[in-house]
Amino acid sequence: MPSLTGHISIIVLVLLFVESRASQGAPPGSQLDVNHKKPLQTFRPYNIAHRGSNGELPEETEAAYLRAIEEGADFIETDILSSKDGHLVCFHDVTLDATTDVANRTEFADRKRTYEVQGENMTGWFVVDFTLKELKSLRVKQRFSFRDQRYNGKYQIITFEEFILIALYAERIVGIYPEIKNPVFINQHVKWSNGKKFEDKFVETLLKYGYKGEYMSGDWLKQPLFIQSFAPTSLIYISNMTKSPKVFLIDDTTIPTQDTNQSYYEITSNAYLAFIRNYVIGIGPWKDTIVPPKDNYLGQPTDLVARAHALNLQVHPYTFRNENSYLHFNFHQDPYVEYEYWLNEIGVDGLFTDFTGSLHKYQEWTTPYPKKKKNAEALLHEIANMLKDDGYGA
Amino acid sequence: MSNLPASTYLSGCAPLFLLLLLHLAFARPLFPLPSKTKNEEKRPIQTFRPYNIAHRGSNGEIPEETADAYLRAIEEGADFVETDILASKDGALICFHDVTLDDTTDIAKHKEFANRRRTYEVEWFNVTGWFVVDFTLEELKRLRVKQRFSFRDQQYNGMFSIITFEEFISIALDADRTVGIYPEIKDPVFINKHVRWADGKKFEDKFVDTLLKYGYKGQYMSDNWMKQPLFIQSFAPTSIVHVSKLIDSPKVFLIDDISVRTQDTNQSYWEITSDDYLAYIGKYVVGLGPWKDTIVPAAENYLMPPSDLVARAHAHNLQVHPYTYRNENQFLHFNFHQDPYAEYDFWINTVGVDGMFTDFTGTLHRYQELTSPHRKDETANSLLVKISQMISAYEGI
Numbered sequence: 001m002p003s004l005t006g007h008i009s010i011i012v013l014v015l016l017f018v019e020s021r022a023s024q025g026a027p028p029g030s031q032l033d034v035n036h037k038k039p040l041q042t043f044r045p046y047n048i049a050h051r052g053s054n055g056e057l058p059e060e061t062e063a064a065y066l067r068a069i070e071e072g073a074d075f076i077e078t079d080i081l082s083s084k085d086g087h088l089v090c091f092h093d094v095t096l097d098a099t100t101d102v103a104n105r106t107e108f109a110d111r112k113r114t115y116e117v118q119g120e121n122m123t124g125w126f127v128v129d130f131t132l133k134e135l136k137s138l139r140v141k142q143r144f145s146f147r148d149q150r151y152n153g154k155y156q157i158i159t160f161e162e163f164i165l166i167a168l169y170a171e172r173i174v175g176i177y178p179e180i181k182n183p184v185f186i187n188q189h190v191k192w193s194n195g196k197k198f199e200d201k202f203v204e205t206l207l208k209y210g211y212k213g214e215y216m217s218g219d220w221l222k223q224p225l226f227i228q229s230f231a232p233t234s235l236i237y238i239s240n241m242t243k244s245p246k247v248f249l250i251d252d253t254t255i256p257t258q259d260t261n262q263s264y265y266e267i268t269s270n271a272y273l274a275f276i277r278n279y280v281i282g283i284g285p286w287k288d289t290i291v292p293p294k295d296n297y298l299g300q301p302t303d304l305v306a307r308a309h310a311l312n313l314q315v316h317p318y319t320f321r322n323e324n325s326y327l328h329f330n331f332h333q334d335p336y337v338e339y340e341y342w343l344n345e346i347g348v349d350g351l352f353t354d355f356t357g358s359l360h361k362y363q364e365w366t367t368p369y370p371k372k373k374k375n376a377e378a379l380l381h382e383i384a385n386m387l388k389d390d391g392y393g394a
Numbered sequence: 395m396s397n398l399p400a401s402t403y404l405s406g407c408a409p410l411f412l413l414l415l416l417h418l419a420f421a422r423p424l425f426p427l428p429s430k431t432k433n434e435e436k437r438p439i440q441t442f443r444p445y446n447i448a449h450r451g452s453n454g455e456i457p458e459e460t461a462d463a464y465l466r467a468i469e470e471g472a473d474f475v476e477t478d479i480l481a482s483k484d485g486a487l488i489c490f491h492d493v494t495l496d497d498t499t500d501i502a503k504h505k506e507f508a509n510r511r512r513t514y515e516v517e518w519f520n521v522t523g524w525f526v527v528d529f530t531l532e533e534l535k536r537l538r539v540k541q542r543f544s545f546r547d548q549q550y551n552g553m554f555s556i557i558t559f560e561e562f563i564s565i566a567l568d569a570d571r572t573v574g575i576y577p578e579i580k581d582p583v584f585i586n587k588h589v590r591w592a593d594g595k596k597f598e599d600k601f602v603d604t605l606l607k608y609g610y611k612g613q614y615m616s617d618n619w620m621k622q623p624l625f626i627q628s629f630a631p632t633s634i635v636h637v638s639k640l641i642d643s644p645k646v647f648l649i650d651d652i653s654v655r656t657q658d659t660n661q662s663y664w665e666i667t668s669d670d671y672l673a674y675i676g677k678y679v680v681g682l683g684p685w686k687d688t689i690v691p692a693a694e695n696y697l698m699p700p701s702d703l704v705a706r707a708h709a710h711n712l713q714v715h716p717y718t719y720r721n722e723n724q725f726l727h728f729n730f731h732q733d734p735y736a737e738y739d740f741w742i743n744t745v746g747v748d749g750m751f752t753d754f755t756g757t758l759h760r761y762q763e764l765t766s767p768h769r770k771d772e773t774a775n776s777l778l779v780k781i782s783q784m785i786s787a788y789e790g791i
Contacts, residue, residue, distance in 0.1 A: 056731050148728045150694075295549075322732035324722040329547045332455050333721040334757045336735060358733045365764040380781075 038172035040074055040224050042216070043370040045343055046350030047359045048177055049073035050319050051092060055354040056148060058140040059099060060090045061155035065166045072360030075175035075226065077352060078163050080202060081182065082190045087132040088160035088205060094182055095124030100138045101153060108134070117185050118258045128189040132159070146323065160202075164209050168223070175224030176211075178202070179249070183234045184258045199234050202227075203241045215245040215281050226316075228284055231259040232267070236279050245281040247316060252286050264289065268304055273311050282314030282349065290317055290346065298330045298341075305346055317342065318352035320359065336362045437571040439473050439623050441615070442769045444742055445749030446758045447576055448472035449718050450491060454753040455547060457539040458498060459489045460554040464565045471759035474574040474623065476751060477562050480581065481589045481597055486531035487559035487604055493581055494523030499537040500552060507533070516584050517657040527588040531558070545722065559601075563608050567622070574623030575610075577601070578648070582633045583657045598633050601626075602640040614644040614680050625715075627683055630658040631666070634678050644680040646715060651685050663688065667703055672710045681713030681748065689716055690745065697729045697740075704745055715749035716741065721757055735761050 052064025053071055065076045078090040094117055096102040102125045111130070114123040127135065141152035158166075160178065167174045186198045196204075206225065213219025228247040229235050235246045253264040266272055273283070291301040305315050320342075324333040331337040335355065339362045342348050353359045451463025452470055464475045477489040493516050495501040501524045510529070513522040526534070540551040557565075559577065566573045585597045595603075605624065612618025626641075628634050629648040638645065652663040665671060667684075682703075690700040707714050719725075719741075723732040730736040734754065738761045741747050752758045 056728075146723065147732075148695075150696075150728075322723060324545060329455075329549075332754065332756055333546075334754065334760070335733065336757070336760060355731060355733065357731055358735070361733075361735060 037170075040173045040175055040221060042221075044363055044367045045348060046074045046175075046316065047072060047356060047363065048075045048077050048316060048350050048352045049356040050077050050352040050354050051079070052076060053354075053356045054143075055322060056357075057151055058142045058155055060092060060158070061140050062158050062162065062166060063151065063155055065163065068356040069166070069170050069172075069174050071357035072364070073174065073356045075177040075224065075350075076163075076167060077177040077179070077228075078160075079179045079181040080160050081127050082186050082198060082201075083127060083132045083135055084129055084190065085131045086190055086192050086201065088201060089127065089132065089135060090158050090160060090163050091127055092181070094128070094185060095122060095126055096130070096135075096138065097124040099143050100140055100157070102138055105138065115185075115189075117182065119256075126189075128186065160205050161209075164205070168209065173222070173224065175226070177226045177228060177247075178206075180227065180229040180231065180234045180238075182258070183229065183231050197237075199238050200241070203238050206242065206244065211244055212242065214243045220244070226282075230257065232257060232262075232276060232279075233259045235276075239279045246279060247282045247284050247314070248276050248280045249318075250283055250285040250289070253289055268307075270307060270311075273308060273313060277311050277313055280313070282316055283308055284316045284318060284352070287317040287320070287342070290315075293328050296329050298328050301346065305348065309347075314349040316350035316352060317348055320351050320353040320355070322355045322358055339363075340366075436569075438620060439572045439574055443762055443766045444747055445473045445574075445715065446471060446755060446762065447474045447476050447715060447749050447751045448755040449476050449751040449753050450478070451475060452753075452755045453542075454721060455756075456550055457541045457554060459491060459557070460539050460550075461557050461561065461565060462550070462554055464562065467755040468565070468569045468571075468573050470756035471763070472573065472755045474576040474625065474749075475562070475566055476576040476578070476627075477559075478578045478580040479559050479601060480526050481585050481600070482526060482531045482534055483528055483589065484530045485589055485591050485600065487600060488526070488531065488534060489557050489559060489562050490526055491580070493527070493584060494521060494525055495529075495534075495537065496523040498542050499539055499556070501537055504537065514584070514588075516581065518655065525588075527585065559604050560608075563604070567608065572621070572623065574625070576625045576627060577605075579626065579628040579630065579633045579637070581657070582628065582630050596636075598636045599640070602637050605641060605643070610643055611641065613642050619643065625681075629656065631656060631661075631675060631678075632658045634675075638678045645678060646681045646683050646713075647675050647679045648683040648717075649685065649688070652688055667706075669706060669710075672706060672712065676710045676712055679712065681715055682707050683715045683717060683751070686716040686718070686741070689714070692727050695728050697727050700745065704747065708746075713748035715751060716747055717751035719750050719752040719754070719758065721754045738762075739765075 049065070049068030049071075051059035052061065053067035053073075054060070054064050057064040057067055060078055068076050079092045080088050081091045081094065083089055093099065102108055108125060108130075111125055112123065113126055113129060114121055115126060116122070135157050138157060139153045140155045140157060142149055163178070164176060167176045180199055180202050183198050190198065192201060209223075211223050211225045225244045226247050227235070227238070227242070227244055228249050230249040230251060232248060235248060239246070250264065250267060256263055257267060267276075285304060289302070290304050292299045308315050320335070320338060322335040327333055327335065327338055331341065335358050339351070339359055342351060351359060448464070448467030448470075450458035451460065452466035452472075453459070453463050456463040456466050459477055467475050478491045479487050480490045480493065481487055492498065501507060507524060507529075510524055511522065512525055512528060513520055514525060515521075534556050537556060538552045539554045539556060541548055562577070563575060566575045579598055579601050582597050589597065591600055608622075610622050610624045624643045625646050626634075626637060626643055627646045627648050629650060631647060634645050634647060649663065649666060655662055656666060666675070684703060688701070689703050691698045704714050719734070719737060721734040726732055726734065726737055730740065734757050738750070738758055741750060750758060
C-alpha cells in the first residue's frame, strides 16, 4: 500500500507500542502468581458469570466456570449450601431434583422429604440429607429444557474449595462472587463442631485461600471477591470476620427476608439502605423490580438505582438471559439491546448474566478501553487492532 | 429576544419579511421533502460489507410486509427491504408472503368472506384456506394484518393493511437515504393459473412493468443501479429467464430445502445446485438465495460440516444471500449459545456470505456497525492522517 510507506515512522511507533503491551501480558511463571496475571478490569461494569456460563453448560459445574473464564467473565458466581456432613458445596436449589439425576438413583429413592424453606413447604431430595460422598455420586444436568442437553450426566457437583481453585488457577485474575445461600435453612439442618455456624465455615474457607482486603485494596485486586446474601443478619454477622466487600441481595417485591421477615419496601427504604450501607458495598436486586414490566414491555423505572448510588451503593441486578422468553419487547428479542439499556440508560455497576460470552462481546465492542483514554491512545488501540486483523504485530 | 422597542425590531426584520414573502410566493418548501430529494444527494447504499436485507421488513418487531415494518427496517439501517409479490383477483400486485390469508390477517373474523374458503394445489401440494387470488384489491384492503408468530409482539395486530407493490416501492424511494428493494416473483405458477391480465400479459410481465414504471434499471453496480438498487428474486427459474429479457437489473435464484422441487421445472435441489446448473443459471442471475440449513446442515441443533455450495457459487462468480436469520433462541443452533450476534459472526466471517435475509434488521445492523463500521483500507489511512495531524498540532508545526 503506497500511502502507508509515507507514514512508516508512525507504523514503527504503533508496532513498538503493541510490542511493549505484549511483553507486559507475558505468561506468568506460576498460575497462582497473582502479581503477573492480567488484572481485573475495573473501568466498566462487572461481567458476573451467574452460576458460570450456565446458558451453555449445566450450572455451577467446573466446566461451566471454565467456560465463563474463557469467555471473559470478571467474576464467577456461585451459591454455597452445605451437605449433611458439613461440607460447603456449590449448588443453587436446596433440592437436587431440578438439576441432578437423583430421581434416577434407586439407592436414594427413600430419601425424599418435605421441609419448610423460607416459609413454604417444599418436597424433594434435599442437599442437607446427603453426605458429600453421596452428592459426588450424582451427575448434574441442564436445568432448562430449551438449553443444550448434551452435557447432562457428565459433571459432578463441586465443593466451595474446588470453585475457589478454579478461579485461582486461571491465567488471568478472575474474581469470585459466592453466596451465603439459605443460611436459615442450612443452620436448621446442619450442625458443625465447636458451635460454628454456616457463615463461620463460609468465611473460614475464604480466609484459608487468602481472600482479604477492602474493595479496591491491593489485596482485593489480587483476589477479587464479593460476598452476597439475601439474609442481612448473615452479612452483619460476618462483617467482623472479614473486610471483603459484601452485597445485599433483594428478592421480588412479594418475598420477605428469610431471617428478619422484612418486606421489600422496608429493605429498599432510604433508612434501611443507609443502615445496611454500614455493612455492604452494594445491592443485588431482581431486575424486574428496578424497572417493573407490563405486558412484556418495560414500565416506569423506580428510583432504586438513583437512591442506592446516592448512598454510594453499587447495583448489580440479576439475571440477564439471551432467550427471547426473558426479553421484554422493547429489546426486540436482542440481548445486546437489553445490555445497552441497563448499562447506558439505567447505569448499573455489574450484571449477573447466564450468558457471559454475550455480555463480554457487547462490552468489548462498545467499551473496549476506558473512556478517559480517548484520542491518541484510543486511536492507537484501534490501529493496533486493525493491524492485528491484517496479520501484523502482536 | 432583545429588549428593543417594537418599531425598531419590526424595521430590522423587514428584509426577513421580504425573504419570507418571496419564499411563500414561490411556494418552495424551506427544506426539501424526502421524495423530492434528488437521488444524487441521498446517502448511497453501502457496498463494502454483506447486505443487510430486511426480510419482510423488520418483521421481528412489526407484522410482516406492512408499511410500518418497512419504515422500521429503514430506520434500523437496512440496505434492502425485501418483499414477496403476489396478485389479487383483479390483477393488482400486492406485498404478501403466503398464498392464503389465514396466518397473517384477520380474515377469519370477516363474516362476509366466510364462504370463500377453498382448496387448491400449490407447488405440488393441496392447501386449504382463504386465497389471495380470490379477493379483489379492494377486499384485501379491508383486511387487517397480524403478527404471524405468537411469541412476537402482538400489539400491532389489527392496525395495518396489506400494501401494494407500488406502495412498497414508494416507501423505498421516499426514504432519506438510498434504500434498495428486493422483491420476489412469488408462486408464479400458481398466480398465472388463477389470475389473468388483459393484453395477454403474465404475472412476470406485470411485475417488471411496475419496476420499469418507477425507473428501476441497470446492471449490478451500474450508476442506475446504485441510485435505485434492486435485486429480483424467485424460486422459479423460468420466471427469472423470462424477465431477463425485459429488464437488466440483477436477479437472484432462490433455492428451497433439499426435499422441495422447483414449482415450474420440477427439478430437485441436487440438480439445481450442481456445477452444470450453476453455470447455466449464472447467465441470468448474479447470485443464489439458499435456505441456510442447506448450506450448513444441522443435526440435533448443532452445526454439521458445511457443504461446498458457497465455495462453488463463488467460483461461478455468484453471490450468496442465505435466508432467514432470526433472534429467537428456538431458531439458533447451540453453537451460537442463543446469541444471534454469534450466528452473524459465523455466517459473515467463517462462511463468508454476501448478504443475509434477516427478520431482525436492527440486530444485524448493530452487529455490522460494531464490527465493521468502515472500509478497511480507508480507515487505516484516515486514522493515520488524524494521528499525524494531532502530532503536528501538538508540536506546533
